[in-house]
Amino acid sequence: MHGPRSLLPLRLESLAFEARGRRIIDGVSLTLEAGPRTVIVGPNGAGKSVLLRLCHGLLRPTAGRIAWNAPELPGEPRRQAMVFQRPVLLRRSTLANITHALAVAQVPRASRDSRAREALAKVGLAALAPHPARVLSGGEQQRVALARAWALRPEVLFLDEPSANLDPGATHEIERIIGAMHTAGTKIVLVTHNLGQARRMGDEILFLLQGRVVERASTEAFFKQPASREAAQFLEGELPW
Amino acid sequence: MVIARRAFLALALLVAGLPASGEEKFITVASTTSTEQSGLFGYLLPMYEKQTGVKVHVVALGTGQALDVARRGDADVVFVHARSAEEKFLAEGEGVKRYPVMYNDFVLIGPKSDPAKVGGGRDILEAFRKVQAAHAPFVSRGDRSGTHIAELALWKDAGIDLDKAKGPWYRDTGQGMGPALNTAASMGAYILSDRGTWLAFKNRADLTILVEGDKRLFNQYGVMLVNPEKHPNVKKALGQQFIDWLISPAGQKTIAEYKIDGEQLFYPNASDPGA
Amino acid sequence: MSSVGQAAVEALRLVAGADPKLLDIVGLSLRVSLTAVFLSCLVGLPVGATVAVSRFPGRRATIVVLNALMGLPPVVVGLAVYLLLSRAGPLGALGLLFTPTAMVIAQAILITPIIAALARQVVEDAWVEYRDQLRSLGERRFGAATTLLWDLRFSLVTIVLAGFGRAAAEVGAVIIVGGNIDGVTRVMTTAIALETSKGDLPLALGLGLILVTIVLALNAAASVVKETAQRRYG
Numbered sequence: 062m063h064g065p066r067s068l069l070p071l072r073l074e075s076l077a078f079e080a081r082g083r084r085i086i087d088g089v090s091l092t093l094e095a096g097p098r099t100v101i102v103g104p105n106g107a108g109k110s111v112l113l114r115l116c117h118g119l120l121r122p123t124a125g126r127i128a129w130n131a132p133e134l135p136g137e138p139r140r141q142a143m144v145f146q147r148p149v150l151l152r153r154s155t156l157a158n159i160t161h162a163l164a165v166a167q168v169p170r171a172s173r174d175s176r177a178r179e180a181l182a183k184v185g186l187a188a189l190a191p192h193p194a195r196v197l198s199g200g201e202q203q204r205v206a207l208a209r210a211w212a213l214r215p216e217v218l219f220l221d222e223p224s225a226n227l228d229p230g231a232t233h234e235i236e237r238i239i240g241a242m243h244t245a246g247t248k249i250v251l252v253t254h255n256l257g258q259a260r261r262m263g264d265e266i267l268f269l270l271q272g273r274v275v276e277r278a279s280t281e282a283f284f285k286q287p288a289s290r291e292a293a294q295f296l297e298g299e300l301p302w
Numbered sequence: 303m304v305i306a307r308r309a310f311l312a313l314a315l316l317v318a319g320l321p322a323s324g325e326e327k328f329i330t331v332a333s334t335t336s337t338e339q340s341g342l343f344g345y346l347l348p349m350y351e352k353q354t355g356v357k358v359h360v361v362a363l364g365t366g367q368a369l370d371v372a373r374r375g376d377a378d379v380v381f382v383h384a385r386s387a388e389e390k391f392l393a394e395g396e397g398v399k400r401y402p403v404m405y406n407d408f409v410l411i412g413p414k415s416d417p418a419k420v421g422g423g424r425d426i427l428e429a430f431r432k433v434q435a436a437h438a439p440f441v442s443r444g445d446r447s448g449t450h451i452a453e454l455a456l457w458k459d460a461g462i463d464l465d466k467a468k469g470p471w472y473r474d475t476g477q478g479m480g481p482a483l484n485t486a487a488s489m490g491a492y493i494l495s496d497r498g499t500w501l502a503f504k505n506r507a508d509l510t511i512l513v514e515g516d517k518r519l520f521n522q523y524g525v526m527l528v529n530p531e532k533h534p535n536v537k538k539a540l541g542q543q544f545i546d547w548l549i550s551p552a553g554q555k556t557i558a559e560y561k562i563d564g565e566q567l568f569y570p571n572a573s574d575p576g577a
Numbered sequence: 578m579s580s581v582g583q584a585a586v587e588a589l590r591l592v593a594g595a596d597p598k599l600l601d602i603v604g605l606s607l608r609v610s611l612t613a614v615f616l617s618c619l620v621g622l623p624v625g626a627t628v629a630v631s632r633f634p635g636r637r638a639t640i641v642v643l644n645a646l647m648g649l650p651p652v653v654v655g656l657a658v659y660l661l662l663s664r665a666g667p668l669g670a671l672g673l674l675f676t677p678t679a680m681v682i683a684q685a686i687l688i689t690p691i692i693a694a695l696a697r698q699v700v701e702d703a704w705v706e707y708r709d710q711l712r713s714l715g716e717r718r719f720g721a722a723t724t725l726l727w728d729l730r731f732s733l734v735t736i737v738l739a740g741f742g743r744a745a746a747e748v749g750a751v752i753i754v755g756g757n758i759d760g761v762t763r764v765m766t767t768a769i770a771l772e773t774s775k776g777d778l779p780l781a782l783g784l785g786l787i788l789v790t791i792v793l794a795l796n797a798a799a800s801v802v803k804e805t806a807q808r809r810y811g
Contacts, residue, residue, distance in 0.1 A: 114709070118712075119709050119712055119713065135717075138715060139713075139714065139715035142714075143709075145709065145710065151727075152728045152731075152811065153728075165714045165716045166714070166715065193809055195810060196811040213714075335774075338759075339771075339774070343759070357760075357761075359675060359756070359758045360759065361756035361757075361758060362757070373665075374663045374664055374665035374666075375663070375664030376664050376674050478774055480773075480775045481774045483776060484774070484776055502775060503775065504775065504776040504777045504778075505777070505778055506776070535669075
């Protein structure tokens with residue numbers, strides 16, 4: 062929930078991002094509150110990934126502001142985490158991947174091991190702790206990535222199409238874990254192409270088109286009766302992909 | 303006298319050796335490629351070390367380079383064979399005293415085919431004139447070594463102005479004795495070499511000794527302690543101990559005993575006042 | 578053909594006889610070059626990796642210089658170190674000239690740019706894959722450089738071998754700063770140079786064969802270790 066020292070709410074003010082002459086984010090202004098799971102949908106090239114990366118600090122906006130309530134300071138451990146479409150794990154054991162992240166987050170050495178194991182257990186991979194992480198299956202690797210994020214106990218978790226490369230079984234597992242993290246208090250901001258997933262995972266939908274937020278509504282409202290013409294076309298599959 | 307000197311040296315060694323104790327005792331001798339490559343040091347030094355417990359580190363360069371190393375204070379003793387360069391070294395205050403140690407001789411090496419027709423002669427100046435007249439290929443060390451200095455003196459004495467007479471026949475290689483011999487072997491050229499290096503040299507190809515025995519080919523070796531007043535790091539006592547051994551009867555005898563294929567290479571003459 | 582044959586015979590004779598002088602020379606060669614490589618890695622790997630993951634003014638110029646330094650001529654390095662360590666030079670009081678330590682210093686100077694430049698390339702190529710994730714975790718430049726150095730350790734083995742090969746093969750630097758002193762600073766390459774200048778070509782070639790075989794064996798061993806570990810870790 063919101064507190065004086067919490068990251069949220071996050072205010073984006075006239076946010077813009079340009080690269081190679083193209084305006085990828087074209088004036089986005091919105092506020093993200095703690096609580097509801099926010100899902101961002103939109104066609105390819107809409108700028109969903111870029112928007113996530115801007116919020117997470119991986120890209121610098123060319124115009125506008127990203128205003129966190131109590132922003133992270135350089136040198137301090139991060140209070141937000143991100144899971145990417147393709148998990149990037151280190152050439153170490155599964156457990157070591159998580160303890161590495163905890164070390165970067167300046168978690169005291171004595172608690173790293175137990176916190177890492179706890180996170181692995183939550184994603185059902187406790188048995189794979191000593192296993193080299195890079196030889197695991199795609200689904201297992203993504204679960205490790207989620208465990209790593211979970212061990213950090215972030216206030217906000219950004220997810221960029223986390224199950225795009227996974228089969229339905231693995232996808233189901235990923236969704237379960239995300240749900241559990243939400244229950245534990247983490248704000249979820251999820252980008253997905255999978256409309257079924259959007260329905261299952263979202264409390265509110267942001268519909269992004271050509272770098273602008275065209276519509277924002279509760280999940281129920283969005284899927285039942287989209288307010289904008291473009292959203293309606295998108296849901297019908299008529300928008301160019 | 304010698305015994306008293308040795309006793310004194312032993313004492314001096316004890317005293318001088320103390321600050322450096324904990325480390326093995328050694329001196330650095332800058333010498334020439336001919337003394338190293340003839341194998342003399344390989345014969346002499348293990349004996350010296352066994353007797354005195356002092357290791358001798360030999361850095362083998364040409365005479366000019368060896369003296370330069372000493373001028374920088376990087377050696378304790380120099381052992382070279384170019385009297386004029388040694389006298390200059392002393393005049394600069396870089397050395398303490400010059401002691402003659404031994405001599406060997408130079409020989410004129412050339413191809414068996416002998417295009418300049420110098421073979422069998424005993425007059426080196428005449429041979430040099432013939433080589434120049436025939437424009438036969440001649441390899442020079444060109445490296446300010448004792449051999450090079452001697453070679454240049456011979457050209458001068460033969461009345462030949464090298465700067466004018468130089469041509470494609472005169473190959474100035476800037477190399478040590480061994481490499482220069484290699485070059486001469488591969489191009490069938492004439493070359494002035496010290497007998498020691500020649501006897502130890504294995505890649506003769508077509509080369510052989512053509513002129514020897516001229517008194518002008520006499521090659522004197524001298525040893526000097528680097529001046530500790532100019533270079534305080536010089537190991538004065540250990541260095542002098544080595545010099546004293548070289549000129550001692552025992553040292554001189556050992557030098558004379560060194561042979562290659564039964565042939566003596568170096569003739570000790572420390573007691574010769576004119577050397 | 579026959580001189581190679583003679584060389585092979587010489588090589589076998591030396592090895593079979595376990596000539597103590599040869600063993601000393603081989604031992605010194607390995608000690609000098611391995612120590613030099615170790616020191617070079619200590620400096621070169623972090624420098625290369627940090628340049629790879631950082632942005633700073635003059636970065637491109639730094640990379641160009643680093644790459645160019647890979648081509649430092651050994652004999653020039655030898656001369657420079659000689660002038661530094663000579664009694665007449667600034668570091669003369671250390672008395673390091675004509676010692677194995679001087680040889681290690683010269684070789685370390687020679688190989689550090691190689692290690693740094695190649696590490697920079699390898700880390701920068703991988704940085705594309707790791708950058709977003711490591712920055713997401715909050716890892717800043719030195720931490721990221723360290724993390725990547727460890728993750729890329731298998732690729733780095735090749736770089737270290739390249740550095741060692743260069744060190745073990747060079748003669749120009751060690752002969753000047755070491756003086757090729759029998760029993761003290763004579764290594765394989767300077768021994769080969771000496772025997773060549775004495776005209777004993779079969780012996781020189783024989784020593785050369787031994788040197789090449791040793792370096793080959795080291796490379797093979799490193800390769801085996803690397804392949805096995807790589808398969809395990811992915």
